[in-house]
Amino acid sequence: xAGAALRLVGxxxxxxxxxxxxxxxxxxxxxGAGPAPLPRARPRLFWTAAAAVxxxxxxxxxxxxxxxxxQAVIVRLLEVGCVGLLAAAAAVxxxxxxxxxxxxxxxxxx
Numbered sequence: 001x002a003g004a005a006l007r008l009v010g011x012x013x014x015x016x017x018x019x020x021x022x023x024x025x026x027x028x029x030x031x032g033a034g035p036a037p038l039p040r041a042r043p044r045l046f047w048t049a050a051a052a053v054x055x056x057x058x059x060x061x062x063x064x065x066x067x068x069x070x071q072a073v074i075v076r077l078l079e080v081g082c083v084g085l086l087a088a089a090a091a092v093x094x095x096x097x098x099x100x101x102x103x104x105x106x107x108x109x110x
Contacts, residue, residue, distance in 0.1 A: 039096035049091035053084035 023029060057080030066072035 039093050042092050042095065045095055046088045046092050050084040050088035053087045054080060057084065 058077070061067060061073060061076060064072075064076070
């Protein structure tokens, strides 16, 4: 049953389902919750993380099937671009939460 569901939904569908469950569990869509706190702007970290995803994603394109089909290449590059931006946003957000919790302090300090 699970195998049939996985074939029907696919990996992307499971990612969407996991995101929807996380949003429902954490209550992101509650009305009147106020504006979300924004992480500190860190452009160097953001673009470094984005490039760390984009570079290998673009470099492997010639080795994948359907490389000569423009529609496949365009879709893959759009996906790599989106994943790179998501990874960069996550890197900045995680870095900001580590700094605010004090985990960036050396272990011997204090």
